[in-house]
Amino acid sequence: MRKNSYLDYKAIITDLVMKVNEDADLDRETIYGLLEYPPDPNLGDLALPCFKLSKKWRKAPHLIAEELQGKIGPSPYFSEVKATGPYLNFRFAPVPLTREVLGQILDCGEEYGARTFGEGQKIVIDYSSPNIAKPFHVGHLSSTVIGNSLAKIYRFLGYECVGINHLGDWGTQFGKLITAYKKWGSEAEVKKGLINELMRLYVKFHTEAEKDPSLEDEAREWFRKIEAGDEEALALWQWFKEISLEEFQRVYDLLEITFQSQAGESFYNDKIGAVVEELKAKGLLTESEGAAVVNLDAYGMPPCLILKKDGSSLYATRDIAAALYRKKTYGFVKALYVTGMAQSLHFQQWFKVVELMGYEWAKDLVHIPFGLVSLKGEKLSTRKGRVVLLEELLTTAIQKTLEIINEKNPGLANKEEVARSVGVGAVVFGALSVNRIKDVTFSWEEALNFEGETGPYLQYTHARASSIIRKAGFDYEADLAFDPEKLDDPAALKVIKTLYLFPEKVMTAAAEYEPSIISRYLIDLAQDFNGFYHECQVLVDDRKLQQARLILVAAVKTVLATGLGLLGIKAPEQM
């Protein structure tokens, strides 16, 4: 199947306008960029606003629109080209639209919208990256599902994506944990309570440390021992890490998220020395209050701390070491960091340091920030025990789904599997349905709502479409011929026009690193399809009509499944 060659009305219109542009004083990109979708479908399907041309040609916009209308004339792709005031409106001719869009979708299947231009290029995506020895909670959801979705979107465009789980498996928090374990824990308790016990110890450390600040010194000393390779300290560190990884894995299994690399912070421990030497050799390091920093005054930023006064590294140091390592190892064309907006300054600082080191690829480092999750307006806090565990959220959603299935579709064959797909889908979609940057207040009620603009709504729509296909005995290999003229209901045409938009939406989502563009699109598609579903019976006596409508249903099913897949959500056949 040929990707990269989807029906593109903007390109067609651009051609038409270029052809009648006698003075040849326009360029394709200008025209293409001007084209927009009219606010009211009664006006047309695409519009060329003539204000900007008016400046260029010193003529009133409405006159330009009229003139262009006359010059362009009839065209097989448009049923109407009409000047309305300063706009030149184009209406898609239904038959070619229907034939080409549905034809391409049936032809490409779940590759519809895919591209090849990323082939041979690698993108590394740093996402999820939880801290070891802390429970995996809803605050980690955004990074995990946004990163996962971006990886899928870019793969869809042909790129090879390396998903990296940059585990927080190094740092003073392990000193704290060992201190707490030594004082108040035991092997038996940890074996029994696993990460919950680790969290209990971690919380206890912080409440006790408020009364007795010397505990902090003890914690630092234990971390120093880890770094020095002390046998007991390292063994405990390793053990705590394993317990955490098993815990995280259960969540990743539920989400069906995998990584190509699990190299966490500890992995770079032996690589930071060289980075510090390089910074020194390039004359970037200066001493300030006993610490080693890179001064960024010239760029309006506070200095980037590289070494503490005791000589140990900081996270900027490790991030720089990791970036150098990743460039060398993967040769990426782009490196994405999906982390909270709170870290924006940190990324700006060390991106600038990499640039000052003379690496031109510093421009390929991209921070993908997202808003903060809070609980009833208060910050999440592991130390205060104020968190919602992600595993608990997922299993609760699955449980609720199972109850709904038992109530609405008790005869369903693989209930457990479907409940898992839908419950998890609800949670994932919830995290991907709004603009990344918005702060969110977690609410059980909203997270477990399955009606309206939700994941289950999309999955339900997909199941409905699947059901029709199944009942009709539709064959994807054989039954591809259809008469596009049969799909002339307004409701059907609306669906087809929305299907047409999919490839463009995927491109926008990638360019803006914004999975919610796809989420919003799928909601639009599902709404249009459900309108059609109520308006038009598919399984009818008229064989030709039924066949045409089946093709439309198959196309919607395909695009819904593809889009959900790009979000990391499953599309069950029945629910």
Next chain:
RNA sequence: GCGUCUGUAGCUCAGUUGGAUAGAGCAACGGACUUCUAAUCCGUAGGCCGCAGGUUCGAAUCCUGCCAGACGCGCCA
């Protein structure tokens, strides 16, 4: 104090990068299941697009200043 981000219907959010009459969902109210799955659909109601200036043919969108909230600003990550 300085910086970044956010502010659109009661609530949660879209708004095609400056274009035509600002759109959805939830909640409320009224309708549609012996029919391809009602986790659905149709309808009603709901707006000083935070406020005030400016830029221009044209602003929810760009600029400036306020107001409100979130986050960040040296040895945590």
